Amino acid sequence: MSTQDDSYGDTSVLSGVEDRPKPIEERWHGGLDVGLLILRVVLGVTMGAHGLQHLFGAFGGPGVGGFARVLTGFGYTSQTTLLSWITGISEVAGGALVIIGLFTPLGAAALLGVAANIVYAKFRGGFVEQQGQGFEFELTLAAMALALICTGAGRISLDRNTPWRRRPGTFGWLAFLLAAAASVVVIVLFR
Numbered sequence: 519m520s521t522q523d524d525s526y527g528d529t530s531v532l533s534g535v536e537d538r539p540k541p542i543e544e545r546w547h548g549g550l551d552v553g554l555l556i557l558r559v560v561l562g563v564t565m566g567a568h569g570l571q572h573l574f575g576a577f578g579g580p581g582v583g584g585f586a587r588v589l590t591g592f593g594y595t596s597q598t599t600l601l602s603w604i605t606g607i608s609e610v611a612g613g614a615l616v617i618i619g620l621f622t623p624l625g626a627a628a629l630l631g632v633a634a635n636i637v638y639a640k641f642r643g644g645f646v647e648q649q650g651q652g653f654e655f656e657l658t659l660a661a662m663a664l665a666l667i668c669t670g671a672g673r674i675s676l677d678r679n680t681p682w683r684r685r686p687g688t689f690g691w692l693a694f695l696l697a698a699a700a701s702v703v704v705i706v707l708f709r
Contacts, residue, residue: 547673554672555619561662562617565629569609572602582606592639594708601708608632616666619675623682623693626666630697633660635704667693 571579580588585606586598594601608628615625636656643651670686671677682689 551672551674554666554669555674557662558616558619558622558666558671558675561629561659561666562613562615562625564613565609565632565659566613566617569606569611569613573606573610589708594639596708598708601704604704605632605635616663616671619671619677621682622671622675622677623667623686623689624696626663627693627697627700630660630663630667630694631700631704633657633663634697634701638701638705663697664694667697 567577568579570576571581572585573582575581575584579585582599582602585602589598589601589605609632612625612628612632615621616629633656637653637660640651640653640656643653645654646652647655667690668686670683670690673683675683677683
């Protein structure tokens with residue numbers, strides 16, 4: 519006599535295949551994946567728009583020359599035009615990669631590097647944004663980029679079948695180290 523409830527049955531015996539849960543990278547997490555998509559779009563659009571302001575003067579932005587003067591005001595002393603181009607390209611390219619979810623750790627690292635440098639430049643102005651000083655907005659952007667570095671893009675992305683989506687921890691650390699190294703290089707070379 520069987521002790522198993524006959525209404526459910528033992529399907530593994532009948533099918534010859536054991537019922538095992540799918541690995542975490544193959545399971546659908548609707549809320550998580552939609553949340554990561556929202557995070558990616560908001561971060562990518564925000565940083566991309568800033569990059570377009572810095573590069574082309576879009577949305578009432580200063581353009582490369584005007585942004586170079588802004589960087590001088592923040593204490594950057596050498597090659598501010600080059601730094602303007604690097605910053606703008608990092609924001610636009612990183613924002614685009616993050617939005618579509620392609621090479622997300624690399625795109626998020628570019629955005630984290632830019633945001634970390636802005637936080638560093640504005641740190642003495644206090645936490646709360648007042649008259650162009652304060653860094654809470656940039657810190658929020660940096661935290662969003664770091665969150666994407668740690669989690670990956672989610673399943674609603676072009677990174678869906680990549681090693682960095684299946685192992686976001688390993689690739690996340692590499693992306694974080696890349697962002698930190700880039701930030702240090704910019705601070706050392708341009709300040």
